[in-house]
Amino acid sequence: MLKIIGSVCVLFGCSALGFYFVSQMKKRLQELSFLRKLLFFMEGEIRHGLKSLPEIMIAMKQKCSGEWALFFQIVGRRMLEERNEPLAVIWKNAMLEALQVSSLSREQKKEWEELGNNLGYLDREMQLVLLQISQEHFGDFIEEERERYKKHARLYQTLGVMSGIFLVVILI
């Protein structure tokens, strides 16, 4: 009886691991698409509204939930109320504080951090070009992730279940 319960647990655990990897990939894809939309929003606010960055950050906070709402809240509040640090520092610290749970890869986080290094201290034209470049980079990330998802999603799920079965066979 114990063997059966143990086998079920191992099988369930390994399968869950496979499904978890797939869900993380899916979440990353969604997160990247969402960030790209935010970059479009930011571009629109600068191009047509000529709004200041603190205002844009607060507006972006309203559009998000979870860790990203927290990120924009920290950045917006520190720019509006504290004004003690350059934006690059505020941006980086907010990433450390709020985006620990984000499913973005290290490279994608680096790209997001790079955006914070250049925001604000450019004229309008350059600012818009910078945002368009970032949109393209995030577009590339989305394509890569999509490809990866297509290739690996089923593989991870199958591997999870198969490794569970393999372990059960070995252990029994």
Place this chain on the structure above:
Amino acid sequence: MREKHAAIGVLAGTIRKLIESGEIQSDKIDEIRLRIGQPVWLLYDRKGGYLLKNGTFGKERKKAHIVTALELRETMEYVSDYSMYAYENQLKQGYITIQGGHRVGIAGKVVLENGKIKTITEIGMLNIRFARAYIGCSKKVMPYITEQNDIVSTLIISPPGGGKTTLLRDLIRELASEKGGKTVGVVDERSEIAACYLGIPQNDLGVTTDVLDACPKAEGMLMLLRSMAPEVIAVDEIGTKEDLQAICRVANCGCKILATIHGSSMEEMKEKTILKELINKNIFQRFLVLDNRFHVGTIKGIYKEKGLVRI
């Protein structure tokens, strides 16, 4: 006197901490100049000198705090609310007005487009001028520019730094106060009179004042005339042909004008071809000449009758 924290608050953290940690009193600072690779220069208690590394004011250059490129960039971030792109129009004029009405002059590499200034990049020098409102400084001159309890059109003539804007601002405040009761329209082309920040005048301009911020004077005066029906229109630093044409039109509509102009004497004004017509047409009934040789805002003379009679 206005509090100074808004102006100190835009300085890079390292410089701000130095000022706040030492014996320097922010209400005695008139100007702070930052230049990359040079010491922080202060106009403090009417004396020029440096911000020293120990946070005090002094003349020893060797002990002065040297401004770095990063500090200047950080200061610009605070000055522009982290949004330089939103201040392109002000940058074209070479300055940004910040909260509290303080003005930050900017110098660097000027970028031209079709022969016109597009923006300033590679910013290397900043001059933060602390705005002050001397409440009540116009009380002494008020009797000289009124006739039968009504204000007359007045031109304030002063050299740069002579206190003309400060006097104009206080005149506006007096006229638009509950006691004055006049509707005053202000065309604040350089955001120096009202120092609007996010649409709110940072300087006290009374209760019945309407402000057209960052608007060219000539267009602004006519816009105000049509839209806000002011009894008095105030403008700072007139000088172009368009300004003078607009003033004539405003005066013909029965509106009183308060204006300032760069100059040092009545005689100098009469020599300027462009102003001759304005004086001869008797648009302005009073001319206040200021002087700053001994003290900012000293009244050198008050004239009437086309500037021929000294009061």
